[in-house]
Amino acid sequence: MKQITATGTTVEEAVQSALEQLQSSKDQVDVDVIDEGKKGFLGFGTKxxxxxxxxxxxxxxxAESFILEVAxxxxxxxQVKTEVNNRDISMELEGEKIAILIGKRGQTxxxxxxxxxxxxxxxxxxFYTVMLDAEGYRGRRKETLENLARRLAEKAVRTGREVKLEPMPSYERKIIHTALQNHKKVETDSDGNDPRRHVVIRPS
Structure with missing residues (x-):
């Protein structure tokens, strides 16, 4: 962390001196007052x-630096395009070899x-939540998962038995739950512990 110790006749003057040396503004720094100083009398006892x-x-x-370095x-x-909405950080990755960073079923x-x-x-x-996307992969994956949810719900109804899906991160499990929340013939639940937690589709 870049930091500097500065002095001045007043705290404000010392802070201003530090800001000039750091080439920064007050909203970008933390200030720790070590000594408030002393005016003294007629120049004597001044601190x-x-x-x-x-x-x-x-x-x-x-986070951006980390992604760029790993890639x-x-x-x-x-290249990384970042949008921040309160505590939600969305990062869109673009590059010629983007498939390497997506990996099999988005695992990478x-x-x-x-x-x-x-x-x-x-x-x-x-606490911030990070959502990483790569050239629209998340949208395509969402569509795939919704289709999978409907297909496996039909299987659960047809066979009368529960269907277990592969382990997925929480936001992908949520896509499955949301896709089937109004389905009258099945109910969904999450089972197991991360990273093996998965969705189970049961006939109602």
Whole structure:
């Protein structure tokens, strides 16, 4: 973390001095007042104000840097477009070798997303949710899962037996639950523990 200790005749002056050296603004830093200083009398007994100023960590930039670095090491460099909506961070990846970062059934993308979320929340005082997408993969995957849900619901009704799906991350399980929530002949439940937690479709 970039930080600097600065002095001045007042706390404000010391902070301003630190901001100029860090080339930053007050909303981007944390200020720790070490000594408020002392004005003294007629120049005697004067003590300078001392402050320690640190640049705040930007969790979004940390996540972007992490993704760029991992993608580079995997031989699939990308560009990242990020949107932040309150505590939801959406990151869209674009690149020529994007399939490498998606992986089989999105497993690599899911792992990257999980790690990016750890990076974002590592030193943050509030919890952020990260959604990683790669050239529209999530939308295509959602459609695939909805079709799968309907097909397996029909199977459960036809055979009269429950159907277990493969393990999925929570937001993919939610797609299955949502797709079948108004289905009158089946009910859905999640079973098992992460990372093996999966959806079960049962005839009503």
């Amino acid at each position: 300078p104000a001392i402050v320690k100023v640190s640049i705040k960590k930007n969790p979004v930039q940390d 580079e090491q995997m031989g699939a460099p990308v 993308l899911n792992s990257l997303q999980y790690l990016a979320q750890l990076v974002v929340n590592r030193e943050s005082d509030q």
